[in-house]
Each structure stands twice: as structure tokens, then as C-alpha cells.
Amino acid sequence: MAANNSLNGGNSSLKIISGRVIFVQVLVFVFLCINSLLIMTFFMKDYFYSTMRYILFAMTILSDCLYLLLTDILLILSYFGFIIQMWFCLVIYMILFLYTYLKPVTLTAMTLERCVAICLPLRHSVLCSTRSCMHCILFIHIISCLPCIAVLSIFFTSSTHGFYIQKNVCFSEMFIFHKWQGHLPSAINQFYFLVMVSIIVICYVQIIKVAKAASGENKKSTWSTLQTNFLLYINVRYFNYITFILAPRCLSPLIYGLRDEMFFHALKYHALCGLYKKTFGFLK
Structure with a gap:
């Protein structure tokens, strides 16, 4: 009797997890559709793909799409227990690490581009030209690759040749041979976070100064900045995946696109198949 209850409990848990996997697939599909609409809107007007901020915006959307697809593939592979060679698993995780x-x-x-546009409007067309944007994109990829290079270098010194041809379920924890290796990404994250927050705060302060000088108004802003059992571990990772990976990467491009008046009207125009007739020069 106890065995049957245990078996039924296991089946119930399996059904719950299956429902979660299906729910994730629905979310991924919806978010990819939204991002596809944003990308389509971007390529419909040459003004968008000749302006630096829209080019960078489109790059975030494309990177989000790739990130979502890869994480979803890993979710499905791990759920069904598919085994792959570790070298292929390593390649996937390095791509994910880069796009993180x-x-x-x-x-x-x-x-920074918005700061230049507001604080240095006369030099904006030169500093943020299409050519400069291409250099900026290259620099962004180089900066994003540095953590991958650091983690890979340490991993290669600890792994053996036989590890790469092993077949197993693909988990990020499989690439941690020593406890201190798990702390390295956290240290890099904290360093990058500190640098990026510092840059954003400096830009914010500069923009506020220009805004005060132009309008004479004072504006205020507010800032807001497992280990028990395996089931709880799954629940926490599932919640983190939905809350901190899926939702931000799919909603932030949509929010950014809706907040930009020009991009919003172009998006609305194409989403409604041309039925929306708001008069804008770039739609002519």
C-alpha cells in the first residue's frame, strides 16, 4: 500500500513537471512571436536600421531569441534525459554564457548613446553614426567574450581529454571540477554589474544636469533596486528561469519598443496590417 502511494506520488510529481515544461514552451513561443514582430518592424523601415539606438535594440532582441531557443533546448534535453557529448554541451553553454x-x-x-544624444546633440550624428555603431557592436562582443575566455581558460586547465568525448545529460554543474570554480562567474558578474551601474549612474546624472539646465525644473526619482531537497531545487530553478530569464529577456524589448514613440507607431502600423493610419514621415 505504501509502495502504491509512493508510486502515485511520483507520477503526480511527474505530471506537475510535465505541465511546467508545456507552460514554458507556450511562454517561449509567445515571446518569440512578440520578438519576431519587433524584428520585422525593425527591418521594415530603413530609418530604424540606420539609427544606432534601434540597431542596438534589434541586437538585444536577436540575442534574446537565440538565448531563449538554446535554454529551451537544454530544458527539453535535460527533462527527457537525452545524453550528448560534453564538447557539444560545452559549446552550448559558452554561447549562453556569452549572451548572458x-x-x-x-x-x-x-x-551611453542616449546620454550623447541629450548632452552632446551637435556631435551625436558623428559619434553615433552607422559606422561607429558597427565598431560599437564589435566592442560589445569583445567585452562580452572576456568572461567566457576567463572561465574557459580555467576549465581547460582542469579537464582531461576524455571528458570531452563523454556522453551525459547536459548540466552546467558538470563543468565545475573544483568548488572555487563555481565562485568565478559570480565574481565576474559582480564586477560587470558594478562597472555597468557606475556607467548608467554617471549617464543619469549628466542627463539630469542637462534636463535641469534646459527646463529649470527639479525632478525626483526613486530607486529600488537551497538547499533542502531535490523538489525544492527544481521549483527554485523553475521560478528563476521564468522570472529572471524568460520574462526579462522577452518583456524588456517589448517595453522598450512601446516606450519609443516612433517605433511604437511603426509596430502598431505593421501589427494591424496597415489599418493604423497615424501620420508619420517615416511611414510614407
């Missing part, structure tokens, strides 16, 4: 840093670095670059 790519978006916040790009958003920081977008903040």
Missing part, C-alpha cells in the same frame, strides 16, 4: 553578458553590455551602450 551581451544584453546588459548592449543596454549599457544604449544608455
Whole structure:
């Protein structure tokens, strides 16, 4: 009798996890559709893909799409217990590691671009030209690659040749041979976070100074800145995946696009198949 109850409990847990996997697939599909609409809107007007802030915005959307696809593939592979060679698993995680840093670095670059547009309007067309944007994108990828290079260098010194041809379920924990290796990404994250926050705060202060000088108004702003059992571990990781990976990466491009008046009207125009007739020069 106890065995049957245990078995039923296991089946119940399995059904719950299955429902969660299906829910994630629905979310990923919806978010990819939203991002696809944003990307389509971006390529519909040459003004967007000749303006630096929109180019960087589109880059964040594309990186989010790739990140979502790869994390979803890993979720499905791990859930069904598919085994792959570790070298292939390593490649996937290094790409994910790169794009984990790519978006916040790009958003920081977008903040700098807005700061230049507001604080140095006469030099904006020169400093933020399409050519400069290409150099900026290259620099963003280099900055985002540095943590990957650091982690890979340490990993290669600790791994053996036989590890790469092993077949197993793909988990990020499999690349940690020593406890201190797990702290390295956290240290890098904290360093990058500190640098990016410092840049954003400096830009914010400069923008506020220009705004005060132009309008004479004082504006205020507010800042807001497991280990028990395996089931709790799954619940926490599931919550983190939905809250901190899926939702921010899919909602932030949409929010940014809706807040930009020009991009919003273009998005609305194409989403409604041309039925929206708001008069804007770039739609002509």
C-alpha cells in the first residue's frame, strides 16, 4: 500500500513537471512571436536600421531569441534525459554564457548613446553614426567574450581529454571540477554589474544636469533596486528561469519598443496590417 502511494506520488510529481515544461514552451513561443514582430518592424523601415539606438535594440532582441531557443533546448534535453557529448554541451553553454553578458553590455551602450544624444546633440550624428555603431557592436562582443575566455581558460586547465568525448545529460554543474570554480562567474558578474551601474549612474546624472539646465525644473526619482531537497531545487530553478530569464529577456524589448514613440507607431502600423493610419514621415 505504501509502495502504491509512493508510486502515485511520483507520477503526480511527474505530471506537475510535465505541465511546467508545456507552460514554458507556450511562454517561449509567445515571446518569440512578440520578438519576431519587433524584428520585422525593425527591418521594415530603413530609418530604424540606420539609427544606432534601434540597431542596438534589434541586437538585444536577436540575442534574446537565440538565448531563449538554446535554454529551451537544454530544458527539453535535460527533462527527457537525452545524453550528448560534453564538447557539444560545452559549446552550448559558452554561447549562453556569452549572451548572458551581451544584453546588459548592449543596454549599457544604449544608455551611453542616449546620454550623447541629450548632452552632446551637435556631435551625436558623428559619434553615433552607422559606422561607429558597427565598431560599437564589435566592442560589445569583445567585452562580452572576456568572461567566457576567463572561465574557459580555467576549465581547460582542469579537464582531461576524455571528458570531452563523454556522453551525459547536459548540466552546467558538470563543468565545475573544483568548488572555487563555481565562485568565478559570480565574481565576474559582480564586477560587470558594478562597472555597468557606475556607467548608467554617471549617464543619469549628466542627463539630469542637462534636463535641469534646459527646463529649470527639479525632478525626483526613486530607486529600488537551497538547499533542502531535490523538489525544492527544481521549483527554485523553475521560478528563476521564468522570472529572471524568460520574462526579462522577452518583456524588456517589448517595453522598450512601446516606450519609443516612433517605433511604437511603426509596430502598431505593421501589427494591424496597415489599418493604423497615424501620420508619420517615416511611414510614407
